[in-house]
Amino acid sequence: MASKPTAAQPKRAKHTDADDPYEYQSGFGNHFSSEALEGALPVGQNTPQVCPYGLYAEQLSGTAFTVGRSGNQRSWLYRIRPSVMHQPFEPYRAGKHAVVGAFDGGTTEPTPAQIRWLPFAIPANDSDAVDFADGLHTIGGAGDPALKSGIAVHVYMATTSMDRRAFCNSDGDLLIVPQQGRLDIATEFGPMAVAPNEIAVIQRGMRFSVALPDGPSRGYVLEVYDGHFELPDLGPIGANGLANPRDFKTPVARYENVADNAGWSIITKYQGQLFVAAQHHSPFDVVAWHGNYAPFKYNLADFSAINSVSFDHVDPSIFTVLTCKSAHPGTAVADFVIFPPRFEVQMHTFRPPYFHRNCMSEFMGLICGEYEAKKHGFLPGGASLHSMMAPHGPDAKTVQTATTRDLSPARVADNTMAFMFESMFQLRLTPWAVQHKQRDHDYYKVWQDIPVTFDPHQRVVNLKDPTV
Numbered sequence: 476m477a478s479k480p481t482a483a484q485p486k487r488a489k490h491t492d493a494d495d496p497y498e499y500q501s502g503f504g505n506h507f508s509s510e511a512l513e514g515a516l517p518v519g520q521n522t523p524q525v526c527p528y529g530l531y532a533e534q535l536s537g538t539a540f541t542v543g544r545s546g547n548q549r550s551w552l553y554r555i556r557p558s559v560m561h562q563p564f565e566p567y568r569a570g571k572h573a574v575v576g577a578f579d580g581g582t583t584e585p586t587p588a589q590i591r592w593l594p595f596a597i598p599a600n601d602s603d604a605v606d607f608a609d610g611l612h613t614i615g616g617a618g619d620p621a622l623k624s625g626i627a628v629h630v631y632m633a634t635t636s637m638d639r640r641a642f643c644n645s646d647g648d649l650l651i652v653p654q655q656g657r658l659d660i661a662t663e664f665g666p667m668a669v670a671p672n673e674i675a676v677i678q679r680g681m682r683f684s685v686a687l688p689d690g691p692s693r694g695y696v697l698e699v700y701d702g703h704f705e706l707p708d709l710g711p712i713g714a715n716g717l718a719n720p721r722d723f724k725t726p727v728a729r730y731e732n733v734a735d736n737a738g739w740s741i742i743t744k745y746q747g748q749l750f751v752a753a754q755h756h757s758p759f760d761v762v763a764w765h766g767n768y769a770p771f772k773y774n775l776a777d778f779s780a781i782n783s784v785s786f787d788h789v790d791p792s793i794f795t796v797l798t799c800k801s802a803h804p805g806t807a808v809a810d811f812v813i814f815p816p817r818f819e820v821q822m823h824t825f826r827p828p829y830f831h832r833n834c835m836s837e838f839m840g841l842i843c844g845e846y847e848a849k850k851h852g853f854l855p856g857g858a859s860l861h862s863m864m865a866p867h868g869p870d871a872k873t874v875q876t877a878t879t880r881d882l883s884p885a886r887v888a889d890n891t892m893a894f895m896f897e898s899m900f901q902l903r904l905t906p907w908a909v910q911h912k913q914r915d916h917d918y919y920k921v922w923q924d925i926p927v928t929f930d931p932h933q934r935v936v937n938l939k940d941p942t943v
Contacts, residue, residue, distance in 0.1 A: 499724035550766025576747010594856030617900035656692030665726030830868030844891025
């Protein structure tokens with residue numbers, strides 16, 4: 476009979492699949508095909524004179540027509556009504572919404588300071604009910620969507636589902652990271668259920684609506700103005716590891732044929748401004764589709780972490796889930812990086828993240844648990860920003876522990892998931908973020924009590940026993 480383990484065995488973060496009512500197609504970057512009615516996809520061509528079931532063919536292009544085959548992204552949607560059947564667009568909540576697109580001196584401000592925010596508050600009063608679209612707030616960003624150059628970082632705090640409203644981003648792709656509460660996302664390609672510890676990517680031009688099955692919800696959003704998210708190259712790691720393609724999930728077709736006088740509102744973000752158009756039918760009337768330009772979701776518990784098994788703390792890029800590449804090889808418009816549960820076994824090593832000044836900007840958030848480098852003050856639902864070349868690293872308490880601890884193999888980050896949006900761009904902050912009441916103006920103090928242990932007369936320092 477097999478012997479029983481002598482110690483508790485580490486567990487992967489809990490999967491949320493059991494709570495997901497929807498079906499998906501597996502894979503990353505595939506050419507998918509899906510139909511809610513058998514035979515709804517045309518056979519042998521994309522635009523027959525009359526489509527099956529009297530549907531209309533509509534192409535959604537994610538890249539220019541002439542992009543090479545290896546990078547070309549587009550999908551064909553077969554829908555009950557063309558998406559062009561809407562009323563004229565009008566400005567939406569002009570001067571009242573908290574979304575910013577162009578990051579210039581008139582709308583944002585720079586700061587080299589290390590910044591931390593305590594958890595962003597979710598509106599508590601029914602009178603303050605806001606849905607995902609109205610709950611978006613821009614933290615900061617760089618560039619201009621009109622030039623297809625730059626990124627934006629947002630947070631959302633929502634208390635109610637989007638009712639007969641859909642959101643569409645013409646400026647770029649959105650990577651959504653729920654922190655509190657599941658998101659039930661209806662898209663033109665089908666529905667997705669996205670829980671905390673999962674992410675969703677909804678690309679430029681796709682209409683979607685967010686329902687809140689758990690009530691109030693909060694989370695983070697990374698927006699890229701140019702390119703699309705892809706899996707990072709593995710190099711000498713080999714063919715497997717990190718985020719594996721088979722674990723990404725793309726929705727299957729599901730449609731609703733709803734048209735009445737109550738109508739729908741289509742909220743579009745264009746050059747950082749919001750506009751709205753009314754229409755008399757649901758935008759989610761796609762009966763079938765095929766292509767490689769489609770939204771997807773991913774469970775962060777599926778990430779296969781790779782780390783040093785000898786010595787030294789390796790660079791955090793080893794934990795990259797998705798990247799949006801720039802024109803400069805090896806440099807990202809934005810990376811999505813996580814710090815998942817794992818073993819740490821490095822010997823003779825300062826194991827927490829090292830002290831650092833970076834040529835990239837680092838925005839961090841915490842989904843759950845305690846981040847290994849700052850167990851106090853960096854809280855779930857909060858955030859930090861270490862701008863380009865801003866010094867940062869573990870706080871004084873972490874330094875004290877890390878320099879005196881036993882270096883036996885140990886678990887780190889169990890029941891925790893922190894993440895980072897890292898970008899080549901220097902970020903400018905919105906007044907909303909700079910002046911926010913949850914900004915921790917004492918953040919700099921976490922480093923002030925780091926002990927000075929330098930001794931020019933003693934090369935080998937034993938911090939466990941200061942008398943040695």
